[in-house]
Amino acid sequence: MAKSKIVKAAGAISLATTFSRILGYIKDMILAKYFGATGISDVFFVAFRIPNLLRELFAEGSMSSAVIPVLKESQIKNGQEETQKIVKSLFTFIMIVVGIITILGIIFSPLIVKLIAPGFVENPQKFDLTVLLTRIMFPFLLFISLAALTMGTLNTNNIFFIPALAPCFLNIAIIIFIVGFSSLFFNPIISVAVGVTVGGALQWLVQTPTFYKNGFKFGIAPFHSALKKIAILVIPTTIAMAVNQINIFVSTIIASFLPEGSVTYLYYSMRLIQLPIGIFGVAVGMAVLPTLSQHVAEGKKDIFTKDFTFSLKFLFFLTIPSTLGLMMLKEPIINTLFQRGVFDITATINTAQALLFYSIGIIGTVGSRTITATFYSIQDTKTPVICAATAMLTNVIVSIALMNSMQHKGLALAYSVAATVQFFMLGYFIKRKIPQISFNSIISSFLKSFVAAFISVSIAKLICEINPSLWLHSEKMFLKFIWLACAISVAAFFYLVLCYLLKHEELGYILKKIRRQG
Structure with missing residues (x-):
């Protein structure tokens, strides 16, 4: 039953995340078309690193992982x-604390940019534009923190699809502002920053109807124990x-x-690389945390171990x-x-070269x-810190x-x-x-x-190499999409067939579930 819950939740998150990633790539294609790989695009990506890093530090990563085990334990033991009192107290805390951080971030943006991109200081025009974009995007942190609280609360109630779908609206907002409003700004790249902030607000607001429908309310409440x-x-x-965002932060500085x-x-x-990380890694991690937290609260150690092993496989x-x-x-x-x-x-x-080395991780x-989520389910947060600190140090030294x-x-x-060092340490x-x-x-x-x-991807590679000149030019976009889609589809087919022949346990479980539903 627990395996089924994990697979179902991961499937819902993966489906919603796929929609978001598709919109994200459309957004990136539009960004690439409008701004290319130039100094102006560097400015935006550096500016976006700052609210994106803070999002991971104070919002989606830490909040969801800390909130879900506590809320699940409260549901089982206290009702x-x-x-609901805990959720309201958290809302009050976010509005005050994250609100203050947002205001301070806007005020001290010049100092922050000097720290994250010291190489920009020598170019005043580039530096000033990065500061402006950073200030425009800092409110994104407050909105995304509220979105993370809403997501964590809904996940605790085993509602995954709507929260996972919410990031779509961030991408939609950015696309609309680039295409529809970029000509209104003295520098077109400003439209992207405005789209980020508006999209962050939408990412929170689209979850609120489901939030209220499930008996929760936002409101001011006193400090809860x-x-x-x-x-x-x-x-x-x-x-x-x-740790991933901090590693990216270090890479940006260098x-x-x-x-x-x-x-x-x-x-x-x-x-x-965020495609498989987001669609599969984040999905399984998010899906497994409420289930494992429930096993811990109920004292079911044997089922806990089996579900962890299944989740990783x-x-x-x-x-x-x-x-x-x-x-x-x-x-x-x-x-x-x-x-x-x-x-x-x-x-x-140059991007392909970076992709090759990123993919290794x-x-x-x-x-x-997934292993980090497992530690959080047993409310052990010290061990992941040791592994994360080692990984960050490794990243700096090797970089x-x-x-x-x-x-x-x-x-x-x-x-x-x-990333590999962190994984093996966590496993140990x-x-x-x-x-x-x-x-x-x-x-x-x-x-x-x-x-x-x-074997399967090698077949796909051979299909792409039938017409090698196709991948050298910028035109024939539709033909390339079709060609690549066919190659990937063939690879997916052979992968499933080979897994079936190899008697892959996880594929067997999925097929068994399909037969039962049929």
């Missing part, structure tokens, strides 16, 4: 009325859950000293083929999605999310070591090395914490997925 428990979880959770366009190459390649079954797909089909993918207008073949090649990143010899490629590789410590966990079955499942995916 819905007491849980559960807030202290959440705060104790949030502080270390903030560090651990935000990339500001590299040749123009480096920040943009890293941004677009990072956007691509299921995650790798989904993620490995997309990881190898990004690595082996990198040029056709980037050419199809981004190469048009100002984004030329040079930008495609996908497995570590998604695996870390500095490789920045001169490999430039932006070295920064992407450093991210992957750090969760095994020590819960000795009943067996990694033998996880490794066996991983190898089956890898073999099946490698």
